[in-house]
Amino acid sequence: AQSVTQPDIHITVSEGASLELRCNYSYGATPYLFWYVQSPGQGLQLLLKYFSGDTLVQGIKGFEAEFKRSQSSFNLRKPSVHWSDAAEYFCAVGPDQAGTALIFGKGTTLSVSS
Amino acid sequence: NAGVTQTPKFRVLKTGQSMTLLCAQDMNHEYMYWYRQDPGMGLRLIHYSVGEGTTAKGEVPDGYNVSRLKKQNFLLGLESAAPSQTSVYFCASTGAGGLSGVAFFGQGTRLTVV
Numbered sequence: 001a002q003s004v005t006q007p008d009i010h011i012t013v014s015e016g017a018s019l020e021l022r023c024n025y026s027y028g029a030t031p032y033l034f035w036y037v038q039s040p041g042q043g044l045q046l047l048l049k050y051f052s053g054d055t056l057v058q059g060i061k062g063f064e065a066e067f068k069r070s071q072s073s074f075n076l077r078k079p080s081v082h083w084s085d086a087a088e089y090f091c092a093v094g095p096d097q098a099g100t101a102l103i104f105g106k107g108t109t110l111s112v113s114s
Numbered sequence: 115n116a117g118v119t120q121t122p123k124f125r126v127l128k129t130g131q132s133m134t135l136l137c138a139q140d141m142n143h144e145y146m147y148w149y150r151q152d153p154g155m156g157l158r159l160i161h162y163s164v165g166e167g168t169t170a171k172g173e174v175p176d177g178y179n180v181s182r183l184k185k186q187n188f189l190l191g192l193e194s195a196a197p198s199q200t201s202v203y204f205c206a207s208t209g210a211g212g213l214s215g216v217a218f219f220g221q222g223t224r225l226t227v228v
Contacts, residue, residue: 043221044206049216098162100164106156
């Protein structure tokens with residue numbers, strides 16, 4: 001079955017420290033992979049996506065993610081976290097079995113301490 | 115500004131009442147989706163549409179109906195609201211490339227059923 005697992009429900013990072021958010025997936029082939037961010041009271045904003053090619057993907061706001069086929073992972077990283085990065089982060093894969101929609105993980109809430 | 119607009123942003127319903135959530139996009143996108151977001155559950159697909167006049171069921175369609183009479187609008191209806199439908203509802207859209215494009219999300223509708 002297709003699924004996405006984000007093992008960490010909540011992470012706290014000090015401002016200026018590095019960040020890695022984990023994402024593992026179960027999928028029959030190589031999926032499309034996405035990371036979205038949701039600020040409080042807001043909709044979801046796309047950070048980055050991977051379809052094919054270079055396995056290290058650069059996104060907005062200084063984020064990057066690396067696709068590792070052997071580990072079925074697509075972890076999100078940022079070298080230096082800012083207080084404004086505090087939000088909820090969702091990993092997603094697609095398409096689903098119907099071929100049209102994304103399957104989302106349950107999300108990781110990031111808190112940033114000063 | 116171009117994007118996805120959801121109406122209303124907040125609503126409180128009594129059990130058994132009906133209502134319609136409106137999603138409007140001005141990007142001429144083919145694909146539109148309705149998700150619900152519940153704490154610790156991520157986003158789950160309710161219904162989706164791949165074009166004007168077409169709709170299909172997602173992961174959690176029970177208790178909801180949808181219509182896509184115009185390309186720019188995707189309506190989500192609750193005929194007889196239940197407390198289990200208390201949630202935050204998000205609409206999203208993508209262009210003709212489907213998941214190869216960017217999915218734009220609305221800001222959400224927070225629905226409480228009492």
